[in-house]
Amino acid sequence: MTGMPALLSMHGVSKRYGKVQANAEIDLTVEAGSIHAVLGENGAGKSTLMKLIYGVETPDAGQIAWNGTPVVLNSPGEAQKLGIGMVFQHFSLFETLSVVQNVSLLVPGTRAELSARIRELGATFGLSVDPDAMVHTLSVGERQRVEIIRCLLLEPKLLILDEPTSVLPPQSVALLFETLRSLQAKGMAILFISHKLGEVRELCDTATILRAGRVTARVDPRDHDKSELARMMIGREIPKISADTTHRVAEDRLVLNHLSLPSQTRFGTTLHDISLSVKSGQIVGIAGISGNGQAELAAAISGEVPVADAGAITLMGKPAGRLSAGARRRLGFAFIPEERLGRGAVPRMSLADNTLLTAHGTGLVRRGFIRRAAERALTGRVIEEFDVRTAGPDVEAGNLSGGNLQKFMLGREIMLAPKVMLVAQPTWGVDIGAATAIRRRLLSMRDQGTAILVISEELEELFEICDLLHVLHAGHLSGPRDPHVTTAAQIGTLMTGASEGDAA
Amino acid sequence: MRYRLVARERASRPMMLAAPFIALGLTCLASLILFAALGKPAGAALHALLLRPFLSWYSFTEVLLKMAPLLIIAQGLAIGFRANVFNIGAEGQFIIGAICASALPVWYPMGGVPFMWPLMVVMGALGGMAYALVAAGLRTRFGASEILVTLMMSLIAIQILNYLLLGPWKDPMGFNFPQSVMFPRDAILPTLFAGARTNVSLYFALVASALAWVMMRHHFQGYQLQVGGMAPRAATYAGFDKRRAVWISLALGGIAAGIAGASEVAGPMGQLQRSVSSGYGYAAIIVAYVGGLNPIGIVASSFLISVVYIGGDAATVSAGLPVAATQVFQGMLLVFYLICLTFIRYRIEQVPGVAVRA
The missing domain is CATH 3.40.50.300 (P-loop containing nucleotide triphosphate hydrolases)
Incomplete structure (x- = not known):
């Protein structure tokens, strides 16, 4: 590490739930302006790690530093004050309220101000959404945009996205990636949690790979092909399926x-x-x-x-x-x-x-x-x-x-x-x-x-x-x-x- | 500072078994305070309430006499409760069972009907069942809540009883008292011990307990009812018939209450009276829950509640407690038990000062 301290650095962070060691001695460094992947299978400890960063949980051991200063995060509110925003895999929007009403629950400001800022952000980052639309009328992709906009309105320096593409069709994924790249260009750091190797290779410049709660590798995903990344992720080769296409079709x-x-x-x-x-x-x-x-x-x-x-x-x-x-x-x-x-x-x-x-x-x-x-x-x-x-x-x-x-x-x-x-x-x-x-x-x-x-x-x-x-x-x-x-x-x-x- | 309840990963089994005893202890403690506040000799009252019933053979047989209807009704209700079918109207089904059983001796006051008391028990069972099934019909056909329907039908049952005793079934030689003729000898259930009122209905209750245990533990129908209660959507997924569960639950509860009602008029009462039920139908709900809705637990809880009934009678005489004290004691027992269950299934957690999202 030279010059400026990293935006976020974690050292030796561990978290245990009962008998399960969810995170063990995790080291993670996120630089400003980087799209950083946290890659791992289901149950590898990705969500726990994000909860520690976002202050939902507190670690049993280890240090978290923000711009080089050690911090203790006891709640998401404290994380937000530092400039950490998170978009959850399962959305937390009220279906019976409009977009701007949902946003105003978390972001200070009058409805009119917020509506204007939602439109403005939408135009800048390709996140167009009607502030007055009722949430239950929106598609999943649009709801995700609302979540992202709500985070962006708090002007975060680090944006965490938990499996953001799992609910999107391919075209919307491409749109999301464009948005993320333009955020990166403005100097924002993005933590991109995923188990999809192709997406990580396409989008991210750094990848921290987790397996069974531990960091197994830290690589530039563009330098490795899918099967190499998969091996780091699951610890062995992915078995191939050979589909037999000669079966007969009857009644x-x-x-x-x-x-x-x-x-x-x-x-x-x-x-x-x-x-x-x-x-x-x-x-x-x-x-x-x-x-x-x-x-x-x-x-x-x-x-x-x-x-x-x-x-x-x-x-x-x-x-x-x-x-x-x-x-x-x-x-x-x-x-x-x-x-x-x-x-x-x-x-x-x-x-x-x-x-x-x-x-x-x-x-x-x-x-x-x-x-x-x-x-x-x-x-x-x-x-x-x-x-x-x-x-x-x-x-x-x-x-x-x-x-x-x-x-x-x-x-x-x-x-x-x-x-x-x-x-x-x-x-x-x-x-x-x-x-x-x-x-x-x-x-x-x-x-x-x-x-x-x-x-x-x-x-x-x-x-x-x-x-x-x-x-x-x-x-x-x-x-x-x-x-x-x-x-x-x-x-x-x-x-x-x-x-x-x-x-x- | 705010607190919230968080579900435990699994409820501790030893604590589940201990819960009724903890609840009993807490109830005793609260009663002591309550009785003392009433200016009564608290220690003596509690002694009468819980120990007096064991101090003579006769009072012990009275406990068994009380236990029979409570036990059989609670077994019937518990099956429904485990299937999320809440029959709160066992009181009404009990009364209708008593009325149906009484028809025979009222029409044949000299007796001489072959198998007279067994026939009366069967009529009581059928009457209780038919009365409960009205609620099943309304629930499955129109979606009416069986909780409200059964509860309100209890009030109707009382009015039917009043009508009969003030009108057509009034004993012509009874000095205008609202009660039926005294039943002939072959309309009375055989007693178990010389000099005591305990009768064969205790056997009915014990056999019902054994049947309930077999059904809930080893029979597929009992299994289906439990799935419906624990995870209604899993029951739908598996293709178990929800309506059938409602019919079966209410039928069994009605049969049990009807048998208890028949046994009461053909037992200690010996005639149909307005006071035929001293709240057995409601007390049985407490018995069922304090017994953990478990057939074996219900045997124990019905015994306990019966002790409190008999002891309560003794306490009104010896310690001058009001008659309502028995009901207060039973009510506290249920409340403390439910509190214990809550803490076995959940733990208290402090809510942090800052709102947590998602």
């Missing part, structure tokens, strides 16, 4: 025929005239950003929300729109929802009892009584075959990490040998190794003839495993596309709601 297992469903809640999405078919031995993907009808579509297909028109959904050739969720399962339907706790699993029940939740039809119940031995045996098999890291079938589901619970639920549903399976966000919160295993498992199920419908925000994932792709935007589903002859940009255009003609 229709799940057909949606002009399915329309009015929104069940005030801020829900209405589904308009949705048609698709999933055949045996086929994986069909639905791309799109959550909040465009994904939750509503999944609930309609699973039977959790019944549909008035019985013929709008056919399962195994039978009209199923009015069938209950239980009746659809008896036809051979299985479902892994994106909300794991409280929907896909009961948090305060053991894993064994959570197996029973959907596997009760496979001989676990005899004359109404639960066969405990069979229940435990099946749970043991799920734990073993799907590499669920847990002490055993008696552990409560709520004590599992998100990734392990996902593996458990996926295993449980696969054990049912379903004819049709619906999977929402199959690899959300799952580490790269397990995500690859999950995708491989889906492919082998397809090869054995299962019809699989995948709803996902991860475009790369969909391109990797799907035989056909649809895009869901604002409750409308695009026609099917062959992922082998479609580009991510074309799908991205559909994700932002451009008509089909524009994308082709």
Whole structure:
């Protein structure tokens, strides 16, 4: 370190939650005018580190210095006073208020002043948004802009962005990057938290790589290719998936025929005239950003929300729109929802009892009584075959990490040998190794003839495993596309709601 | 300085078991203070309340007599409570059960009906169930809250009872008192011990406890009800029928309360009176919760509350406590128990001076 002290420097910072060492002896230096990536898998300790910088948590050991002066941050308010701003992965905006009302909750000034400054910042940094728009009418990308603007109004010297691209279509990502570069040009430092290697290589000039709570490398990401960065991040090679494209496609297992469903809640999405078919031995993907009808579509297909028109959904050739969720399962339907706790699993029940939740039809119940031995045996098999890291079938589901619970639920549903399976966000919160295993498992199920419908925000994932792709935007589903002859940009255009003609 | 409750990662099991005892201790302490403030001999009052029932065989059999209806009703209610179906109207179902059971001896005051008392118990069960199922119908058909419906139907049940006792069912030889004829001998439940009023309804309650335990522990229906209570969206996801849970919960609660009502008129009362229920339907709610909604815990809590009932009678005589003291004691027991549960599931944390975002 020569000359000027770094804007932010951390030395030997550690943080422990119970038995988990979330951060261990972290050294991090962020220079003014730099876009600095913090790269790591889910659970590597990125979010904890940011909470320490933003004053949400205080470290157990180590020093934090701001412009060379040691500081103790006890609250986000103190961090903001120093000039640290943070945009969270999950937004903290009130849906029923307008943009400027949301901003004025945190930033001093009259509405008129703030509206003017919001417009001005928008013009300078390509963050255009209408200050008087109600937040619930905004797209996810626009909401993120509001969050960023709200931070910028406090004139930070360091801006922290937690997984900012996870909710954006490709075109909006490009826009965001332009904005970040122009902020950098004004001398602002940016901490960019991500697990996406391509983005980090494109945007950042420095990368600090975390693995299991420790810094494993500090590099210029432009000097390394993706696989090198991945190795630093996960400590081994990423296994490759070889998709077998020679499988045969036979009969229709799940057909949606002009399915329309009015929104069940005030801020829900209405589904308009949705048609698709999933055949045996086929994986069909639905791309799109959550909040465009994904939750509503999944609930309609699973039977959790019944549909008035019985013929709008056919399962195994039978009209199923009015069938209950239980009746659809008896036809051979299985479902892994994106909300794991409280929907896909009961948090305060053991894993064994959570197996029973959907596997009760496979001989676990005899004359109404639960066969405990069979229940435990099946749970043991799920734990073993799907590499669920847990002490055993008696552990409560709520004590599992998100990734392990996902593996458990996926295993449980696969054990049912379903004819049709619906999977929402199959690899959300799952580490790269397990995500690859999950995708491989889906492919082998397809090869054995299962019809699989995948709803996902991860475009790369969909391109990797799907035989056909649809895009869901604002409750409308695009026609099917062959992922082998479609580009991510074309799908991205559909994700932002451009008509089909524009994308082709 | 502000404080907030933060959920603990997991509730400690030993503390869960200790909670009823801590609550009992706190209740005793608060009672001592309360009784002393009333100018009563606090120590003597507490002694009468908790120990007197054990000092003679007769008062102990009276405890068992009280325990039978509390136990069976609480078992029925607890199943519903665990499924998030809140039947607060066991009192009304108890009264309707008592009325239905009384029909037989009122129509045949000389007796001679084959299997007379067993038949009365069955009629009581059916009556209680039918009365509870009205709430199930309103809930599943129109979405009416079963809490309000069952509670208000208790008031209707009291009026039905009044009508019958002041009108058609009044004992013609009863000097115009609002009560039915005295029941014939074969309309009375057999007693268990010579010289005591404890009757076979205690067996009904113990059998019901065993059945409740088997159902909640080993039967798939009990499992479905618990999933519905703990994670309603998981029950929907798995395809468990929500309406069925409402029907089953209310039916079981109504059957249990109806049997208790029948046993009361065919037991210690020997006739249908306006005072047929001394608040059993409401006390059973306390019993169910203090027992942790667990079939075994409820056996213990029903015994405890019965002791307080009998001891409360003794305390009104020996220590001059007001009659309401028993209810106050029971109420405090429930409140302290719920406070204990709150601290077992949550801990208090200080809110830092500066507002925390997100």
